Amino acid sequence: MRKIAMTLTALSLTLGTGLAAAPSASAATPCPSGAVCIRETDGSILNKNIFYSYGAHNLDNVTGYRVVVNNQTGGAGFQECKGYNGTNCSAVYRWVGEYSAIDYTPINSLVLVR
Secondary structure: OHHHHHHHHHHHHHHHHOOOOOOOOOOOOOOOOOOEEEOOOOOOOOHHHEEOOOEEEEOOOOOOEEOEEEOOOOOOEEEEEOOOOOOOEOOOEOOOEEOOOEEOOOOOEEEEEO
16 A cells, blocks of 8 residues: 555656656665665665664654665564664565655654664
8 A cells, every 4th residue: 555655656757747756677786685774865775774674773864755765575574763772663575676765854764674
């Protein structure tokens, strides 16, 4: 359900402003196998935004519309949290692949779960 809502949001942003919220697939840096990554607005992935270990990860200066890539294996997922240290979190997202861009300004941590 979240993926559909985010796709519709990104689509409305794209159609409404004429600007794409997410980078093109050809410009995007791949997310390593076994990781969850947050893309920069230009499609690159900074080392500080590649997460491998289970548990909470506080975000540093991640704001604006960002694309998250879940490239974990074995059905592992992640949660987006408004609080630091994995508090006030969303449901667990287990779909593998690239999620539609959402505003990460209110998101302060990610939690990787088995």
